[in-house]
Amino acid sequence: MxxxxxxxxxxxxxxxxxxxxxIRRGANTVNAIKRWTRVGMGLCQGKSCLQWxxxxxxEETGKPMKNIKPQTSRPPIRPIKFSVxxxxxxxx
Amino acid sequence: xxxxxxDVVIIGGGVIGCSIxxxxxxxxxxxxxxxRRQIASEASCAGAGGxxxxxxxxxxxxxxxxxxxxxxxxxALCRELEWNIGFDPSGLLHLIEDEEAMEESxxxxxxxxxxxxxxxxxxxxxTLKMEPALSKDLLxxxxxxxxxxxxxxxxxHAFYLGAMSLGAEIMIDTEVKQIxxxxxxxxxxxxxxxxxxxxxxxxxVINAAGAWSRNxxxxxxxxxxxxxxxxxIVLTDPLPELFRRSLVARDxxxxxxxxxxxxxxxxxxxxxxxxxxxxxxxxxxxxxxxxVVPQLKNATMVRTWAGLRPYTPDEVPILxxxxxxxxxxxxxxxxxxxxxxxxxxxxxIAELIVDGKTSLPLRDTRLSRFPGYLIKKKRVLTPVS
Numbered sequence: 001m002x003x004x005x006x007x008x009x010x011x012x013x014x015x016x017x018x019x020x021x022x023i024r025r026g027a028n029t030v031n032a033i034k035r036w037t038r039v040g041m042g043l044c045q046g047k048s049c050l051q052w053x054x055x056x057x058x059e060e061t062g063k064p065m066k067n068i069k070p071q072t073s074r075p076p077i078r079p080i081k082f083s084v085x086x087x088x089x090x091x092x
Numbered sequence: 093x094x095x096x097x098x099d100v101v102i103i104g105g106g107v108i109g110c111s112i113x114x115x116x117x118x119x120x121x122x123x124x125x126x127x128r129r130q131i132a133s134e135a136s137c138a139g140a141g142g143x144x145x146x147x148x149x150x151x152x153x154x155x156x157x158x159x160x161x162x163x164x165x166x167x168a169l170c171r172e173l174e175w176n177i178g179f180d181p182s183g184l185l186h187l188i189e190d191e192e193a194m195e196e197s198x199x200x201x202x203x204x205x206x207x208x209x210x211x212x213x214x215x216x217x218x219t220l221k222m223e224p225a226l227s228k229d230l231l232x233x234x235x236x237x238x239x240x241x242x243x244x245x246x247x248x249h250a251f252y253l254g255a256m257s258l259g260a261e262i263m264i265d266t267e268v269k270q271i272x273x274x275x276x277x278x279x280x281x282x283x284x285x286x287x288x289x290x291x292x293x294x295x296x297v298i299n300a301a302g303a304w305s306r307n308x309x310x311x312x313x314x315x316x317x318x319x320x321x322x323x324x325i326v327l328t329d330p331l332p333e334l335f336r337r338s339l340v341a342r343d344x345x346x347x348x349x350x351x352x353x354x355x356x357x358x359x360x361x362x363x364x365x366x367x368x369x370x371x372x373x374x375x376x377x378x379x380x381x382x383x384v385v386p387q388l389k390n391a392t393m394v395r396t397w398a399g400l401r402p403y404t405p406d407e408v409p410i411l412x413x414x415x416x417x418x419x420x421x422x423x424x425x426x427x428x429x430x431x432x433x434x435x436x437x438x439x440x441i442a443e444l445i446v447d448g449k450t451s452l453p454l455r456d457t458r459l460s461r462f463p464g465y466l467i468k469k470k471r472v473l474t475p476v477s
Contacts, residue, residue: 014317028264032133040302045394081393082328082389
């Protein structure tokens, strides 16, 4: 198993230990762990790390992986430049 | 295991519920928080974190008094709470975009100076000197030096940890299904947690259910005029420091947070319990932001979200006892200022319960200021043949 000091979320530099601490404080969902640690709140929005978080949550609580809900998805799927127009309407 | 009797039950584990739990625990009461989901999972995690007592007030009155008193409590809270809340007393610029805004700002400044509050008018040149990234089309600004910002989630967590370390308890994933009344007195609540029902005896119930507090009111025959108002928010990637202070324009407010991301908020929409974001809402915020800070055009949007703020018709929260239901206490309807008002709300409700009197009068925050707050039993009409 991975070392506790390993960085789970590279964007926000969150270690496995911090994730475990959040679970011990009562976080029992991926969303709650995110709020305690900022895991998955960086540029990649958790694309690589939140699977790891779910796995750690499963190990720590004994909840099977299939019962762990993924994070609430927040648009956009990929970062979008502010200069890109989203609606068809012309700017005045 | 949980015991079945509690001195005080708080419904809602948002910033208001956690603050009340903290201030009660400081006075030696060990309350139980009942939370439908988890700590800070609704409006308390959806705000931008502005502490703006002066620019959010429309005139003198109880709302302003609550905001000013609450804002004063943050420096001490930073010292006593063991979790960092990211408090940043960096001030706020209220941006003046046109002549109409200039007139409004003059009126705002006039009554605030008369009230003895600190506010300063800055010319266009002075504004640009303070925040060089601002648009050169602005006419000027009002500078509120005592306004601040913080991290909303961390504040909620800080109150929660503080309360728990003093003996408060919480049940998460626990929904209140019923409030038991006997002769218009609170006797207890019935909760549901993972399909199991449980009864908790208590004589005091605090309704801190935010945008859902209307549902709790119905359980005791009260019509609570709180509705959810959706606020959409946009977050950029971390950027080099573009500005320091909170910026408030007509259609957008912006803050560059400690993480260097810029947050742009927020819409005000009456769409029920719908927390999705709309492309139009996001684009309006972005356009309004780029108008006052032109360099934002180079930013990247990484996340958007929406929260449901508990709105009341007069935009003043509902705090205090309700005469008709003994043991039922309101602490809801904080709309856009729940974060700012959380310390004073916790303090006043704890005073009300423990000391029987409060350091600020709660006369103007009573539920009974709204006509029709009592739900009358429907009479069954016999059809006329």
